[in-house]
Amino acid sequence: MAKTLGIKGKQLKIAIKKASEVQDNFYKTLQRRGKEILRDLKPDDKAVVVVSRPYNGCDPGLNLGLPQKLMNLGVIPIPLDFLSIDEIDISEDWPNMYWRYGQKILCTVEIVRRDKRLNAMYLTNFGCGPDSFIAHFFREKMDDKPYLQIEIDEHSADVGAITRCEAFLDSLKNVSPSEIEKTKQVKVLSIEKGTQRTVYLPYMSDHACAIAAAFKANGVNAVVMPESNEETVKWGRRYTSGKECYPAIVTTGDMVRQVMSKDFDRKGAAFFMGGSSGPCRFGQYNMLQRMVLDELGYEDVPIYAPNQARNFFEELEVVGRDFFLLGWQGLVTIDLLEKCLRETRPYELNKGETEKVYKECVEISMSVIEKRSNLIKALKECRKKFEAIAVDKSELRPVVGMVGEFFVRANKFSNEDIIIKLEELGVEVWVAPVYEWFLYRNFRRDFLARQRGDIACIGKTMLMDKFQVLEEHKIAGVFKGFLRNLEEPSTKSVLDMASEYVDKTFFGEAIMSIGKAMDFYNKGLCGIVNTIPFTCLPGTIASALLKRFKEEHNDIPVLNVAYDGLGQTNSDTRLEAFVHQARQFQKRMESIKNGELVRV
Structure with a gap:
């Protein structure tokens, strides 16, 4: 930053320190004023706390001037x-609320x-990802105390908002303040070492079979739930607001469908759900699902959600x-078998044969992992098939x-x-x-550990990453000479390829999508499909960046597809148009290679 500004590093540090002091004093001034307001409020007075973020709570254009309208209605608005x-x-x-304003709210x-x-x-806005989860948590903690939630977008009119404010204030006249009690805590219940419970895994893809095999190899019975269907979506939408990302709705629906089944044994069951420390909403899935299970009366059914942050490897050792080793081998194996499937199926002479062989190979390899047998030998047999x-x-x-987004593209x-x-x-x-x-999570874990000066975490992450890469290369080596799309770039290479569009410190799937799109372009592919959940923030950012990527890379066809489970009437038409563009792009690039003049 100092170099960009044309000043010395020492000057920059002094400026940052001074700016931080001024900002801190500003916040202290706000809180002093808040204490004055609360001190002057009488027992029967009413004030409304405006729960928002600065960009909508402080902007009269974005908040429809609601704080001023509350004042006009005789109520004191208090900013968060x-x-x-x-x-x-x-x-x-x-314990895992990693969004700063989520913590404040x-x-x-x-x-x-x-x-x-x-x-x-x-106050929230249409499509606000964090609020799609925080709103659930907010309601849970407010319990029976009424509050007003207003969602604003570019189509909102202040007339309707004023009416809602008036109705809310009128309703408060009929509410008798009850004794304030400590609300029920949402207890995070996980499995214990040596558990005898059956762990149910949502079917994202056949990668779930790899995790199940690793569970079984360690003496824990695991069952991959049936693939999602319309019943899944029905249950998922019933117990969510519909504003969450689609994978959250699907996996929640799968859990509810399972507990509703006749043979579900609550005393002998647990669920598996991945965990994360942000910034994506994925890390909040298990907390929302905990609340859903509690609401259904299954408070005693654990959700095992190992967080991929600092203590990831320790949390996995509970099983x-x-x-981790067996699970990693299984994940890599499924990825490679899927590559075999996708490079063979389009050219098969006997329709359905490739799919049949693929399923046989999944069953063989997962059985080998479960029994801790020779995986390389089994995969060599799979290659022959x-x-x-x-x-x-x-x-x-x-x-x-x-x-x-990795769930939507795999499911x-x-x-x-x-x-x-x-x-x-x-x-x-x-x-x-x-x-x-x-592998990308290893990079993030190492990056954050270096910021903290956490030597132990740095060392363990580096060792595990090196082991994972070596193991992946060993397993992939079985298919050398058979798969064209065998070698994958390192995490560093992917981040470097994306660096022109997004910095490596901007965590999330957006940078991986852009970097991988660049890798595909460099390998001579004819088009890029970006599959994301509707309102997915990393996916939306990637979609925006891919527009520039397309312009700067010979106008390569790019198709952004957002899914919400409702279906799109024009989806087939969009795919047909994209494939046509991919064919034209292939011809154009071949002409360029041959030195021909191409008219675009």
């Missing part, structure tokens, strides 16, 4: 930042619900010392690459079988591997 929220500790109730809940004079107006499939590759199809129910549809339209599809996400 006027409250002494730093004095509130929510770490016990919300949930601290505000505790202040509002304990003070009979205070009520809350929660067994080599659970794929090589024996009758194919016609006299004319290779155009190849397109798929990037995007064929969520992405409406987009790979099959693209193959039926005449292209071959290469997909970013699922295991890339785990």
Whole structure:
């Protein structure tokens, strides 16, 4: 930054220190004013705390001037930042609330619900990802104390908002303040070492079978739940608001469907759900699902959600010392078998044969992992099975690459079988591997550990990352000479390829999608498909960046597809147009290579 500004580093440090002091003094001034307001409020007075973020709570254009309108209605509006929220500790109730303003909002809940004079107006915006989860947590903690939630977008009119404010204030006249009690804590219940419970895993893809095999190898019975269907969505939408990202709705629906089944044994069951420390909403899934299970009366059914942050490897050891090793081998194996499937199926002479061989190989390899047998030997047999499939590759199809949010791109129910549809339209599809996400998490864990000066975490992460890469290379070596899309770039290479568009410190899937899109382009692919959940923030950012990527890379066709489970009437038409563009791009690039003049 100092170099960019043309000043010395020492000057920059002094400026940052001074700016921080001024900012801190500003916050202290706000809180002093807040204490003055609360001190002057009489027992029967009413004030409304405006729960918001600065960009909407302080902008009269974005908040429809609601704070001023509250004043016109004779009510004192108090901005969230006027409250002494730093004095509130929510770490016990919300141990994984990694969004800073999520922490502030949930601290505000505790202040509002304990003070009979205070009520809350929660301002949010359409498509706000964090609020799609925080709103659930906010409601849970407010319990039976009424509050007003207003969602604003570019179509909102202040007339309707004023009416809602008036109705809310009128309703408060009929509410008798009750004794403030400590609200019920949402208890995070996980499995214990040596558990005898059966662990149910949501079916994201056949990678779930790999995790199940690793569980079984360590003496823990595991069952992959049936693939998602319309019943899944029905239950998911019933117990969510519909504003969460689609994978949250799908996996929640799968859990509810399972507990509703006749043979579900609550005393012998547990669920598996991945964990994260942000910034994506994924890390909040298990807390929302905990609340859903509690609501259904299954408070005693654990959710095992190992967080991929600092203590990831330790949390995995709850299952067994080599659970991670076997799980990693399984994930890499499934990714490679899927590559075999996608590079063979478009050219098979006997329809359905490749799919049959693929399923046989999944069953063989997962059985080997469960029994801790020779995986390399088993995969060599799998290669022979794929090589024996009758194919016609006299004319290779155009190849397109798929990037995007890792659940949607892997889950064929969520992405409406987009790979099959693209193959039926005449292209071959290469997909970013699922295991890339785990290697990327190693990079993030190492990066943050270095900021903390956590030597132990740095050392362990480096060792595990090196082991994972070596193990991946060893397993992938079985398919050398058979798979064209065998070698994957390192995490560093992917981040470097994306660096022109997004910095490596901007965590999340957006940078991986852009970097992998660049990798596909460099490998000569003819188009990029970006599959994301509707309102997914990393996915939306990637979609925006891919527009520039397209312009700067010979106008390569890019298709952004957002899924919400409602279906789109024009989806097939969009796929057909994309495939046509991919064919044209292939011809154009071949002409350029041959030195011909191309008119665009």
